[in-house]
Amino acid sequence: MxxxxxxxxxxxxxxxxxxxxxxxxxxxxxxxxxxxxxxxIMRAEQANSPARRLYHACLQAYVGTDVVTQQQRIVTDLRTVLERQGDDAGRAACVRFANAVASGNYVHALRECLTLMEQEGVPARAIATMLAA
Structure with a gap:
């Protein structure tokens, strides 16, 4: 409980x-x-980086807001995030995120996206707050 x-x-x-x-x-x-x-629960104006846009689009797809459009946004932003990855761990996080989205497991995708956001420089404290929600 x-x-x-x-x-x-x-x-x-x-x-x-x-x-x-x-x-x-x-x-x-x-x-x-x-x-x-x-x-x-990220607001649209907070989605100001590629990984944050991924998170927001994934969240919108999770609640059923124009899922096809959100999936298209995810593909576009995931390409950008993937191109910026400098190591195998970052690319692996992108693959895990993509697999979760492809299988419709948006909650898992949101968690994977937190890793991508942390790599963009979102403070660990903010990530921990999001995970605790």
Whole structure:
């Protein structure tokens, strides 16, 4: 069981469904569910680098927002991210991300994308906050 507090107007995503909380509330999750909230929900204006654009497009595909367009964006940005990889570990992270997207496992793809974002210089503290959501 997990529980967490939400603030007025906060958004969370539970198993792909976008939920908005109009007033502060405590949420208790009794069973297995994918819950994204806080920093894990990236806004469009935060997608200001190739890896961040990958994350945002993947998130949008996960919630069902024009999936075909998001997949096209992913292909374009993944090409850019892949070209910038200087080592095998970075290329392997790109492959894991691509495989997750191809299989429709967007939650796994989001986690792999955090590795790519860290390689772009996103602070480890910010990545840890996103993972904790």
């Amino acid at each position: 997990r529980s967490f507090a939400l603030h007025d107007g906060e958004t969370l995503i539970v198993n792909g469904a976008v939920l908005r909380v109009p007033v502060a509330a405590e949420v208790i999750v009794d069973n297995s569910a994918t819950v994204l909230r806080g920093d894990a």
